[in-house]
Amino acid sequence: MQEHDLSYILNHLGEEDRARHRGAVAPPVYQSAIFAFDSVAAMRRGFADELDQTVYTRGNNPTVEILRKKLAALEGAEDALLFGSGAAAIAAGVLAGLRAGDHVVCVQKPYSWTRTLVRDFLARFGVAHSFVDASDVEQIEAALRENTRLVVLESPNTMTYEQQDLAAVAQLARARGIRTLVDNSYATPLNQNPLALGIDLVAHSATKYLNGHSDVLAGVLCGSKALIREVFQGPYMTLGAMLSPHDAWLMIRGLRTLPLRMRQVAETTARVIEFLKAHPKIEQIWYPHDADYPQAGLSRRQTRGASGLLSFTIRCDTTAAVERFCDALQRVLMTVSWGGYESLLFPVAVVYPPDTRVGQQRPGQVPVNLVRLSVGLEEADSLLADLAQALDRV
Ligand SMILES: *Cc1c(COP(=O)(O)O)cnc(C)c1O
Numbered sequence: 001m002q003e004h005d006l007s008y009i010l011n012h013l014g015e016e017d018r019a020r021h022r023g024a025v026a027p028p029v030y031q032s033a034i035f036a037f038d039s040v041a042a043m044r045r046g047f048a049d050e051l052d053q054t055v056y057t058r059g060n061n062p063t064v065e066i067l068r069k070k071l072a073a074l075e076g077a078e079d080a081l082l083f084g085s086g087a088a089a090i091a092a093g094v095l096a097g098l099r100a101g102d103h104v105v106c107v108q109k110p111y112s113w114t115r116t117l118v119r120d121f122l123a124r125f126g127v128a129h130s131f132v133d134a135s136d137v138e139q140i141e142a143a144l145r146e147n148t149r150l151v152v153l154e155s156p157n158t159m160t161y162e163q164q165d166l167a168a169v170a171q172l173a174r175a176r177g178i179r180t181l182v183d184n185s186y187a188t189p190l191n192q193n194p195l196a197l198g199i200d201l202v203a204h205s206a207t208k209y210l211n212g213h214s215d216v217l218a219g220v221l222c223g224s225k226a227l228i229r230e231v232f233q234g235p236y237m238t239l240g241a242m243l244s245p246h247d248a249w250l251m252i253r254g255l256r257t258l259p260l261r262m263r264q265v266a267e268t269t270a271r272v273i274e275f276l277k278a279h280p281k282i283e284q285i286w287y288p289h290d291a292d293y294p295q296a297g298l299s300r301r302q303t304r305g306a307s308g309l310l311s312f313t314i315r316c317d318t319t320a321a322v323e324r325f326c327d328a329l330q331r332v333l334m335t336v337s338w339g340g341y342e343s344l345l346f347p348v349a350v351v352y353p354p355d356t357r358v359g360q361q362r363p364g365q366v367p368v369n370l371v372r373l374s375v376g377l378e379e380a381d382s383l384l385a386d387l388a389q390a391l392d393r394v
Contacts, residue, residue, distance in 0.1 A: 006190075009073045010256050014066035029249045030062045051232045058240050059232075064248040070255060071210070074189035075202050077222035079229075081236055082248060086185060086205025087113045088241035089219030093181045093201045094118070096231045098149055100126030105143045106152040107134040107164065108364070111183060111205075118152060135295065137168045144176065153199070154183040155302075159311055159348075159366050161186070161288040163295050166302060170198030185209070185339075190262055191305045201227060208339030209307070211254040212261050216247045261341070264377055265308030271380040272373070275387065276312055281394045283369070286311040308375035309338050313367050314394055319349035319356045321394045322369050328390040331382060338374030343383055346372045 004013055015027050035054040037043035050059035057064075064082050072080035083089040094117060098104070106118045108131040118129045130143040134153060151173050155163045166182060173180045181201040182194045188209045194202050204210055206218035221231060236242070243251075266289075273290055276282045285292075288299045289306035314322050326334055332343040348370045349356065358369045375383070 004073060006074075006259060009070050010258065013073055014069035027063060027066055027249070027252065029245050030057075031245055032061075033057045050237070051229060057245065058242050059237060061245050061248070063245040063252075064243055067243075067248045067252050067255070070252070071189070071204075071206075071220045072222055075184075075195055075222040076189075076193050077195055077202065077228075078225040080220055080222040081228055081231060082206075082243040083219035083221065083236075084241045084243050084247075085217045086111075086183075086203065086207055086219035087117075088239070089203045089205075089221045090114055090181075090183060091117055091121075092231050092235035092239065092241070093203050093221045093223075094122070094150065094152060095235045096227075097179050098122065098125075098127050101147060102149040103128045103130070103145045103147045104150045104152060105130050105132060105134075105140055105148055107154050107157055107162070108132055109157055109160065109162070109366075110152065110154045111158045111185075114152065114154065114183065133162075134164045134169070135162045137165055137172060140164075140169055141172055144172075144178070148176075148178055151178060151180045152183075153180065153194075154186075155192075155194075156186045156288045156299075157183075159370070159372060160286050161293075161309075161311075163288060163298050163302065165298060166192075166194050166199055167197040170194075170200075174198060186307055186309060187303050188258065188262060188307065190259060191307065192303045195222065197302075200224070201231075206251060207337065209262065210258065210339075211251045212258065212339060212341060213250075213254045214337065214340035214342065216250045216254070218243050218247060218251055261377065262305065262307070265375050266306040268378070268380045268383065269306060269308040269310065269375045271384065272375055272387070273310065275384050279388075279391060281315050281391050283313040283315040286370075309372065310375070311366075311370050311372045313369045314371065314391075316369055316394060317358055319347075319352060319358070319368050320354065322347055322349045322371065323354070324393040325390045326371065328393045329386055330389070331378060331386040332373070332390075338372070340374065341377045343376035343378055344374040346374075348372075 046053040046055040132139045132143045153164050180199045184202045185205040202222045204220045287310040326347050332345045356368050361368045
């Protein structure tokens with residue numbers, strides 16, 4: 001899969017020429033918007049290739065370029081582009097190949113802003129869509145139309161972690177000249193490489209595991225040189241949602257420990273799952289790397305290792321009990337997002353009025369008594385103790 005081993009990518013790739021920076025081990029932040037030329041001929045060469053030359057930081061910047069090389073290598077991609085958020089990366093990948101009159105097929109419960117992009121934003125520009133239960137490839141096939149240009153996937157997806165058979169979807173789409181994009185934020189490039197399975201574009205919210213420290217918003221899009229250049233000439237340069245050099249520098253630092261963080265998180269999450277399964281106040285658990293998960297076979301086939309994001313429902317009559325559980329947590333922080341060094345919890349009850357009866361969710365939505373837990377780097381024992389004392393309040 002990879003030309004270089006993992007530690008080479010994380011420690012050296014893109015940083016080999018340290019003599020250029022007087023031996024600095026950590027790369028400098030090129031905090032410059034613009035790059036000057038000493039001749040018209042040199043400037044002309046810069047203009048001819050704003051993706052790979054340094055002209056203007058909206059297009060390329062040396063600090064961002066280090067990160068770009070590392071992320072492309074991690075995904076086994078020819079090239080990558082960094083964005084100021086995961087949402088910007090997904091939007092750029094989706095918008096690049098579409099025009100009025102086209103049709104898009106998308107997984108039925110994608111990340112919320114991916115749903116808004118496909119359902120509301122694209123509609124304003126004359127692009128139609130179908131949301132399908134993509135855990136079944138036949139449903140994707142049935143939704144394809146003459147004018148379908150793109151299939152948008154997210155595997156595992158947000159909140160309930162349904163997966164798509166990426167190789168099967170890629171094969172189906174390729175045969176008809178339809179482009180595929182997958183949001184690979186959950187698995188990370190360590191555990192799943194969709195490009196190797198035939199997917200065209202891979203997007204990540206790098207805000208989550210890749211950066212891993214809850215201090216930077218970033219996104220990345222990976223693909224072939226030709227596709228990345230198409231995205232660059234289109235939405236990347238026109239919308240200008242690039243990553244700042246300083247945030248790229250922080251991300252390079254966060255990325256160095258990705259394998260260590262993922263290993264620890266997978267180990268602790270196994271303990272958390274074991275604890276939740278045995279707890280009488282837990283109704284159902286969603287975790288794609290648990291043997292009891294309906295698509296556990298696909299997880300084993302398609303991914304190399306586990307992540308630390310899971311969901312569970314609490315056995316109760318109304319969301320008041322969920323609120324008591326959440327409010328009682330001492331170590332786990334209640335917030336949006338996931339994938340940080342600290343354990344994070346998101347209760348679905350927050351988008352419903354207080355004291356909503358269990359089962360009252362809107363059609364197609366996840367249960368009102370579901371909470372999502374992102375396991376962090378705390379000792380397993382303190383995390384379990386915190387969950388146990390909070391569950392006592394239910
Ligand atoms: C958070 C998230 C996004 C959006 O990423 P941002 O960095 O917040 O813009 C996209 N997809 C998934 C699965 C996410 O969890």
